[in-house]
Amino acid sequence: MAGRAIARSNMRAGKRFMSTAGWWSHVTPAPRDPILGVTEAFLADTHPSKVNVGVGAYRNDKGKPVVLQCVREAERRIAGSKFMEYLPMGGSVKFTEFAIRLAYGDEADVLNDKRVASVQTLSGTGACRLFADFQKRFKPESLVYIPIPTCHHNIWRDARVESRLFRYYDPATKGLDFSGLMEDVKNAPSGSFFLLHACAHNPTGVDPSEEQWKEISQLFKEKGHFPLFDMAYQGFASGDTEKDGQAIRIFMNDGHQIACGQSFAKNMGLYGQRVGCLSVICSTPQESVAVKSQLQQIARPMYSNPPLHGAEIVSTILSDPELKDLWHKEVKEMADRIISMREALRFNLEKLGSKLNWQHVTDQIGMFCYSGLTEEQVDRLTREFHVYLTRNGRISMAGVTTGNVEYLANAVHEVSK
Amino acid sequence: MMEEGRKGRYTSSERRLQALVQHLSPSGSSLAGVVQMEVTASGPVGSVFEHVEQAPEDPILGVTVAYNKDPSPIKVNLGVGAYRTEEGKPVILNVVRKAEERLLADRSRYKEYLPITGLADFNKLSAKLIFGKESPALLEKRVATAQCLSGTGSLRVGAEFLAKHYFQRLVFLPAPTWGNHHKIFSNGGLTVKTYRYYDPRTRGLDYQGMVEDIRAAPSGSLILLHACAHNPTGVDPTPEQWEGLRQLIRNKRHLPFFDSAYQGFASGSLDLDALAVRSFVADGGELLVAQSFAKNMGLYGERVGSLSIVCKKEAIATHVESQLKLVIRPMYSNPPIHGASIVATILGDSELYAEWTIELKAMANRIISMRHQLHSAIQARGTPGDWTHILKQIGMFSFTGLNREQVAFMTKEYHIYMTSDGRISMAGLSSKTVPHLADAIHAAVTGLSFSRQ
Numbered sequence: 001m002a003g004r005a006i007a008r009s010n011m012r013a014g015k016r017f018m019s020t021a022g023w024w025s026h027v028t029p030a031p032r033d034p035i036l037g038v039t040e041a042f043l044a045d046t047h048p049s050k051v052n053v054g055v056g057a058y059r060n061d062k063g064k065p066v067v068l069q070c071v072r073e074a075e076r077r078i079a080g081s082k083f084m085e086y087l088p089m090g091g092s093v094k095f096t097e098f099a100i101r102l103a104y105g106d107e108a109d110v111l112n113d114k115r116v117a118s119v120q121t122l123s124g125t126g127a128c129r130l131f132a133d134f135q136k137r138f139k140p141e142s143l144v145y146i147p148i149p150t151c152h153h154n155i156w157r158d159a160r161v162e163s164r165l166f167r168y169y170d171p172a173t174k175g176l177d178f179s180g181l182m183e184d185v186k187n188a189p190s191g192s193f194f195l196l197h198a199c200a201h202n203p204t205g206v207d208p209s210e211e212q213w214k215e216i217s218q219l220f221k222e223k224g225h226f227p228l229f230d231m232a233y234q235g236f237a238s239g240d241t242e243k244d245g246q247a248i249r250i251f252m253n254d255g256h257q258i259a260c261g262q263s264f265a266k267n268m269g270l271y272g273q274r275v276g277c278l279s280v281i282c283s284t285p286q287e288s289v290a291v292k293s294q295l296q297q298i299a300r301p302m303y304s305n306p307p308l309h310g311a312e313i314v315s316t317i318l319s320d321p322e323l324k325d326l327w328h329k330e331v332k333e334m335a336d337r338i339i340s341m342r343e344a345l346r347f348n349l350e351k352l353g354s355k356l357n358w359q360h361v362t363d364q365i366g367m368f369c370y371s372g373l374t375e376e377q378v379d380r381l382t383r384e385f386h387v388y389l390t391r392n393g394r395i396s397m398a399g400v401t402t403g404n405v406e407y408l409a410n411a412v413h414e415v416s417k
Numbered sequence: 418m419m420e421e422g423r424k425g426r427y428t429s430s431e432r433r434l435q436a437l438v439q440h441l442s443p444s445g446s447s448l449a450g451v452v453q454m455e456v457t458a459s460g461p462v463g464s465v466f467e468h469v470e471q472a473p474e475d476p477i478l479g480v481t482v483a484y485n486k487d488p489s490p491i492k493v494n495l496g497v498g499a500y501r502t503e504e505g506k507p508v509i510l511n512v513v514r515k516a517e518e519r520l521l522a523d524r525s526r527y528k529e530y531l532p533i534t535g536l537a538d539f540n541k542l543s544a545k546l547i548f549g550k551e552s553p554a555l556l557e558k559r560v561a562t563a564q565c566l567s568g569t570g571s572l573r574v575g576a577e578f579l580a581k582h583y584f585q586r587l588v589f590l591p592a593p594t595w596g597n598h599h600k601i602f603s604n605g606g607l608t609v610k611t612y613r614y615y616d617p618r619t620r621g622l623d624y625q626g627m628v629e630d631i632r633a634a635p636s637g638s639l640i641l642l643h644a645c646a647h648n649p650t651g652v653d654p655t656p657e658q659w660e661g662l663r664q665l666i667r668n669k670r671h672l673p674f675f676d677s678a679y680q681g682f683a684s685g686s687l688d689l690d691a692l693a694v695r696s697f698v699a700d701g702g703e704l705l706v707a708q709s710f711a712k713n714m715g716l717y718g719e720r721v722g723s724l725s726i727v728c729k730k731e732a733i734a735t736h737v738e739s740q741l742k743l744v745i746r747p748m749y750s751n752p753p754i755h756g757a758s759i760v761a762t763i764l765g766d767s768e769l770y771a772e773w774t775i776e777l778k779a780m781a782n783r784i785i786s787m788r789h790q791l792h793s794a795i796q797a798r799g800t801p802g803d804w805t806h807i808l809k810q811i812g813m814f815s816f817t818g819l820n821r822e823q824v825a826f827m828t829k830e831y832h833i834y835m836t837s838d839g840r841i842s843m844a845g846l847s848s849k850t851v852p853h854l855a856d857a858i859h860a861a862v863t864g865l866s867f868s869r870q
Contacts (some may be wrong), residue, residue: 015533024703024728027582033533033746057529065527079521085499086717089475122566122749136467154747179422191465226465257464271530271752283464293472300475301600302573302748303566308718309755390784416568 035151035390042388050386051408056202056367057271058334062403066334068269070327074316089296089303091120091277095311098318099277103231103260104252111279114399117291118279119146119299120306124232127261127278128152128195131228132159133298135193135293142226144193145184149203149392152195152230166194169204171215174360176206176370182219190224198231198260200366201242203394207237207365213247217254227251232263237366239335241267241306241328257281264314266367267331273310341400345369348409356416369395377415385411471525477496479837484834492832493850495841498648498813499677499717500534500780508780510715512773516762518806526758531751533742535564535723537785539757542764543723547644547677547691547708554698558731561738563724563745564752566690568678568709569597571724574698575674575705576605577744578726578737579639583672588639589631591615593838595648598641598676615650620806620818622652628665636670644677645690646812649840653683653811659693663700673697681713683812687774703727710760719756780844784813787803794855800862813844823861831857 032040038054060066060337090096096118100111110116121127135142136159144156147168156163167180168187185194198217201207208216220227229248235241251258257280264275278295282288299305317323346361361369373381373393381387389395400408438696474482480496480816502508505739520526534540545550554560565571580586588607590598591614602609612634631640642662647653654662666673675694681687697704703726710721724741728734745751763769792807807815819827819839827833835841846854 023526024582024726024733027733027736029736030743032739033742036530036533055530065529067527071528079517080514081766082507082509084513084716084718085507086497086711122753125746125748125750139468154743158744158747178772185799198687257466265530270528272528272751274749274751274753280466282466287464287466287469290469290471294469297472298604300569301597301604302570303720304597304717305720307566307720307753307756310753339472 002094014294038388038390041382045386045388047386049404049407050388051399051411052388053395053397053408054097054388054390056266056396056398058266058269058398059365059401061337061403062150063399063401063403066269068330069100070317070323070329070330071268071270071313073323073326074313077316078309078312084308087308087311090118090292090300091306092308092311092315093314094319095275096120096277096279098315099262099264100279102234102241102318103248103262103277103279105242105245105249108252110252114285115282115288116279117282117288117295118195118277119292119295120259120311121276121278121299122303122306123265123276123394124230124261124263125155125272125276126262126274126306127276128155128228128230129159130278130295130302131261131280132156132161133302134295135159136161137298138294139193142191142193144195144228145188146195147181147197147201150195150197151202159279164188164192168201169206169370171372174206174370175363176208176212178208178212178325181208182215185216185219185223185225187310188223188225191226192223193228194220194228195228195230196247198234198247199227200233200237200368201312202232202366203368203390203392204370205364206360206367206370208247210246210250213250217251217256220256221254222249223308227256227258229258229260231260232364234267235260235331236267236335239339241331252281264310268288268314268317268327270310270313273313274307275310275314338397341397341402341405342369344402345397345409348406350411352382352409352413354413367396367398369397371395371412373412373416380415381411385414387411435815438690449680454618454646469864472642475596480834480836483828487832487834489832491853493617493845495833495835495845495854498712498842498844500712500715500813500844501847503783503849505845505847505850508715510771510773510776512763512776513715515769515772516759520755520758521764528754531564531754531757532771533745533751534562534738535752536754536757536761538765539564539721539761540723541759543708543710544725546687547680547690547694547697547706547725547765548688548698548727549688552698553701554727559728559734560671561726561728561741563738563741563840565707565722565724565745566677566720566749566752567711567722568676568707569601569722570720571707571709571722572598572601572674572676573605574741575707575724575726575743575747576602578606578741579674580606580704581705581744582737582740583639585637585639585672587635588641588674589634590641591627591643591647593649594641594643595676602641610676612633612640614647615816617818618711620652620803620816621809622654622658624654624658624661628661631662631665631671632669634671638669638671640666640671641674641676642693644675644680644694645813646679646683647816648678648812648817649836649838651810651812651814652806652816656692659696663696666697666701667700673704675704678709679712679841680708680811681777682784683772684782685778685785687777692763698727701729703729710756712772714760714763716756716759718760723758765807784843787843787848787851790848790851791843791846791855794851795858796853798859800855800859813842815841815843817841819857819858826861826864827857830860833857 042052166184170177234244259280262277265271371393591610591695611628616623680690711717817839
């Protein structure tokens with residue numbers, strides 16, 4: 001009797017297993033990505049005056065995406081290439097050599113001494129993830145400190161590295177909370193890893209001044225902290241690649257052995273090509289070879305080797321003096337347009353008689369403006385004025401044009417007065 | 418002097434310096450600070466990564482490195498699995514060229530970010546290719562597909578998704594399997610085990626062993642299956658054996674994960690090479706499949722692939738897709754656009770598609786003819802042993818059955834480059850080099866003791 005009951009129960013259990021539900025009925029829907037979800041909603045809106053100041057991709061003054069001329073020319077040159085085979089695990093050597101020259105400066109000692117380990121990565125995200133996995137493997141007890149706010153949490157979480165936050169943005173001034181930052185750096189256990197945005201902090205647009213960077217660098221030395229720079233906007237922030245790399249140069253010249261993740265998504269408009277570079281300054285050439293080999297070991301079971309096309313575009317541009325000049329000109333144009341839109345937005349808000357202080361709009365730098373608007377105000381902007389931005393109040397200045405800046409200013413004024 | 422200071426044992430001059438510093442500096446900063454500042458002015462003190470050891474060379478890619486170093490004019494590279502023509506040259510397919518030209522000429526195209534799960538057109542077409550366009554799973558919209566970085570990326574995203582959402586941590590890989598599989602799954606958070614697969618005595622499938630091991634696996638285990646053209650052995654189950662495996666896997670409620678890297682490349686027929694996968698869809702069950710377009714479209718370096726998860730219901734597939742995004746976003750945000758655009762252009766255009774199937778068949782046929790030529794050449798030399806496995810095995814690779822000693826001999830004396838497990842890439846052979854390889858095998862087999870593996 002008992003045996004038959006057990007058998008029946010097993011069969012029922014088996015049937016449940018093989019039921020119509022299958023293996024995945026317990027999988028809940030993931031929340032929408034907050035940033036990419038904004039563009040989805042924008043596209044679905046049919047209102048004629050709708051404005052997309054959500055995702056961070058550059059737009060020209062007509063609100064259209066742009067393919068840089070230097071990129072078109074590079075693509076033309078590489079079309080019909082005979083090579084489509086696998087890149088090495090560390091990516092295109094030619095590409096990484098040019099990328100690190102851009103990041104550290106052509107004449108940097110660390111480059112002449114050949115002690116920079118560098119690998120091609122899947123844009124900036126890929127560079128951070130590769131470093132996070134490397135940090136987990138070789139410094140398993142270490143912590144990573146990420147600024148408040150930023151968008152990197154999930155990367156280190158998936159790499160299973162414990163993260164802490166450090167103060168960065170001051171909502172009262174809409175600028176840098178420098179004393180809070182220094183305090184948190186000082187209080188962090190010695191030898192902590194810190195994620196720093198090299199320029200044009202995303203999402204706030206707030207960067208330390210040159211003096212502040214120098215002080216931060218000194219404090220890092222005292223504490224023996226490890227600086228990891230995320231540089232996604234070199235050239236795009238001020239229009240000058242040297243100036244935008246100043247934080248990195250300050251740290252490098254102070255002797256820090258930094259790591260740097262570079263992205264060519266924005267400054268070359270190569271977004272979908274996923275082109276980036278991770279570099280680590282080491283003590284000796286031998287150490288840089290060892291570090292590179294270990295970074296490759298992490299890349300191999302993740303994607304084997306990085307994609308070819310985008311790296312070829314970048315190499316072609318950076319290795320040709322004319323194309324490189326053209327690129328510098330084009331990236332300056334993009335940066336200048338954004339700076340002029342900042343000025344226009346602020347001007348219009350002040351002209352409308354807003355009682356609020358909008359100085360941060362022009363003080364902040366790069367693609368994003370942390371407006372200071374609340375979530376409720378953002379929701380009103382979207383509902384009533386069809387203006388799309390992320391709920392943290394981040395405005396992508398790249399989406400602002402001479403055609404929509406007045407409308408935008410008016411909408412912001414209406415919800416904030 | 419400074420060196421010893423760094424190790425914590427101060428010299429007498431450093432102690433004097435330290436005393437002086439304490440007098441001069443109000444905060445009484447220690448010598449360590451002084452030493453550090455001195456040294457960092459001229460170079461770094463120490464690195465947090467000093468302990469990092471050099472990683473071993475990848476065994477497969479290492480073969481090509483060694484080949485490149487060899488100055489011999491008669492060297493042959495049968496190492497890495499990239500297709501070569503009769504002239505030993507890499508190939509860019511005509512359809513790929515045409516697709517690229519179209520993309521280049523289309524000035525309205527932008528390079529913006531793809532969605533996290535990639536190019537929608539590519540995903541639809543890629544799924545149709547493996548499942549068949551009339552597949553009930555597709556018609557019922559219960560397949561979640563994400564564009565990923567070729568086969569490796571698709572497997573890794575699948576592994577991480579499973580580690581998060583699937584109740585079983587065990588994944589069973591065939592013995593042997595592609596060298597990268599193990600780390601993909603273990604780094605992705607799963608526990609790797611193996612099932613018997615290759616039988617060195619027959620140089621064929623150890624079907625009995627495979628069945629036993631899969632039966633013994635705990636219910637619900639993940640089973641990695643090579644959809645066709647097993648890498649590295651070239652040994653595939655027969656259709657009857659696939660049916661037996663399917664029944665066993667379904668009875669044990671295991672979850673199959675297919676690695677499809679050679680669809681169309683194995684037999685020359687896209688449909689034939691997808692039969693195993695389709696039979697597992699036809700029974701209404703769930704499965705995962707990682708597809709690569711590296712070999713069958715020659716797009717190696719552009720990293721084009723996709724992961725498809727076949728679910729019971731449409732609503733579930735939607736949830737699964739949303740969760741795949743959470744795995745992908747913190748890994749690389751969204752996949753590269755170029756290669757996927759090429760594939761979508763080809764698969765979406767009936768003329769280009771037809772041309773592609775012809776080019777694909779030509780590549781597969783060349784490999785099959787190399788197998789025949791090699792087999793004949795070995796027979797002609799009267800090399801002892803049964804070499805029919807060269808004809809029976811399928812796809813780019815052949816497990817010759819040669820042992821490490823024999824392989825080393827062939828490399829040293831005949832400049833034949835291959836992996837030490839005896840695997841040769843048939844794609845690297847040509848009519849010109851077949852005789853040389855046959856000579857080398859003959860010498861290795863007759864000159865050294867023929868040891869059974």
